[in-house]
Amino acid sequence: MIVELGHFALILAFMVSIFQMIVPLVGAQRGNAAWMAVADPAATTQFLLTAFSFAALTYAFVTSDFSLNLVTANSHTDKPMLYKISGVWGNHEGSLLLWVLILTLFGACASWFGANLPPTLKARVLAVQSSVAAAFFAFILFTSNPFIRLEIPPFDGQDLNPLLQDPGLAFHPPFLYLGYVGLSMAFSFAVAALIEGRVDAAWGRWVRPWTLAAWVFLTIGIGLGSWWAYYELGWGGFWFWDPVENASLMPWLIAAALLHSAIVVEKREALKSWTILLAILAFGFSLIGTFIVRSGVLTSVHAFANDPERGVFILMILAFFMGGALLLFAFRAGTMEAKGVFSTVSRESGLVVNNLLLAVSTFVVFIGTIWPLIAEMIWDRTLSVGPPFFNAAFTPFMFGLAVALPIGAMLPWKRAGLGRVVTALVPAMVLAVAIGLLAYAVFTGSSALSPIGIALAVWLMAGAVVDLWSRTGRGDLAGRFGRLWRLPRADWGKSVAHAGVGITMFGVVALTGYQTEDIRVAQPGTPYQVGPYQIELLSVEQNVQGPNYISTMGHVAVREADGTQIALLHPERRIYPVAGMPTTEAGIDNGFTRDVYVTLGEPQASGGWAVRVWLKPFANWIWGGTIIMALGGFLSLSDRRYRFAAGATKARAAMDGVPAE
């Protein structure tokens, strides 16, 4: 019964979305306030209906209602509760329902917090947002309905893909979707502005928090996914240039470009049409990402729902929204002349460089990702584009970005002198070169690229510190420290996020350049040396019973050279009998400067076990850096909200002032 109510609520939400897509838009065109105002309750209703529908599906998963096709295919009574819940979005239908839930949530937020928006703009934003929702409601109801019942329910389900039964992956999709879908707000604002034919500083200020929030969520989502791949897939990689990973990286890069160009619109009223274009493209790449994942057109680890029919539907949605928005852009972009004037050396120019590198690198990832498809369709060449291409084609852009970032971040607006900024950055430069040379000297024989990467990462981190410190002005140390804490949160957010980029880069370079690997047949009880550590396979326990799996568990001691034990690791090989699938659980000793990463392999005829040990320097810095980037985003966001609220009070005060006139 609850399931049917959920289904019904979803259909109602679809109806509301169609209503909200048309009426406020017409109202805004005709200047009819009542028609425009209807968008607000509609947005809230749409969200509540979708939330109810989602709750109904969650209820079905939690109670293991196997009369529902989706629950049967993706759940099992033995599964731990966390994974029963995460099973709701661990499949195609449920994940799309989560998609629209977040989409309607953002729409509702725009309505709740958008009191200071001009009424026509608000009505148009909500209408555009609702049109996206309508397309996805139709997609769910017509091709991917999660509420399909089974005529003869089975006694138990078929279990969720065991790879997905992991805390890291349980929360990876929701964050990623918050990011993907958050960019729909930037899209709606961009299209609404094109319809209005007006982009000003206020528009930039409204768009930025949404983009920033979306970017923060994407950062967390990508970080979680990468962390999961690191410890779960069992060979210690963190990024595979898989089409689905690229699908999340492209919107992230474009969103990073967008949130920087929106600053230029807000502060200097320049780069307007470019920012609009970025806002459209950012959501476009989110849709492309959804298309890549959901159609399975590019075979990948993640495409657990291959279905060409669904792919065509998403392609149509993509074609409609991108085609429509870009057409509108082509007609209207010319009307948005820039106001701000700036000299060649200025913060504005620095941000143009940022946008250039981020946008071009996005397109490089895009071309590499779809190239196999193009080559097959046009030239009938079946080929692969793998990590070697992306490493060669993408890395230079990141290096370039790293070189330019600390300088660009410190340039003043309008007109700047390069000399003064470079002088301030000399300590950072010296530190970076010194550490780079140190890496080169210590690890002789490795490529020259790694020390350069290390130096650039240090340059980024130190540059961020210099940037923040330089904002405290002149005077004695105590006074500067005092001012440091009183700096606006946006300044802190900027430096923290930029330092986060450096930290992640440091981890990536160190891990790819300097890891050690050891593969051997280990005899239980015979210690051996890997790098500075002594490794001993103590024993292997077979048939260890887990809640819904059977495990072969190794016990591995990691000791210092002098014999003091620093960790006892338990690498596992699990078999999930219901899904009939084996997985591996690496044993990892996490450290600030290195991870010891151990996986257990097959038993050998000679009596030992195959054991693989990696020493991964600074591995945790990769994800630590992403968390710090996200933290920087939050800091900046909290500052914005403060200003937002201030703006709202001012607007209200102004309105209150009107009757008194």
Added chain:
Amino acid sequence: MRALLLGVMLALASPALAVQPDEVLPDPVMEERARDISAGLRCLVCRNESIDESNATLARDLRLLVRERLVAGDSDAEVVSFIVDRYGEYVLLRPTLTGSNIVLWLAPAVLLLLGGGLSLVYVRRRAQSAAPTEAALSVEEEARLKDLLRE
């Protein structure tokens, strides 16, 4: 379809230990070359994995083949072309710089030059455009300004 999917998943998710201890060549330099070559070859039955990372039987066969050729005295390029002759271009994770792929390899540089050129033109124009545009207000804004001043 389901069986195929399961098969792919099995191949993909088998407990890791891609390179088995018995595969490792005694000569560390040659083993290093074998690892480098393997990292650039795609496992044909997996999804987007190199044979170096994969645990599939076919990947193991290919790894052994690579090492066999190396021991027989082939150069790295000869080993790769030996494999490509048998399995096709699809096994190469690094697309060759031939035919239509030239477009792919040139794209980053061309895009950067194009984008860089456009950016430069934009920045130059901003730098040169006269200051008065900044002061120009629309009729509407002018009216509002007048209102505000009157208040």
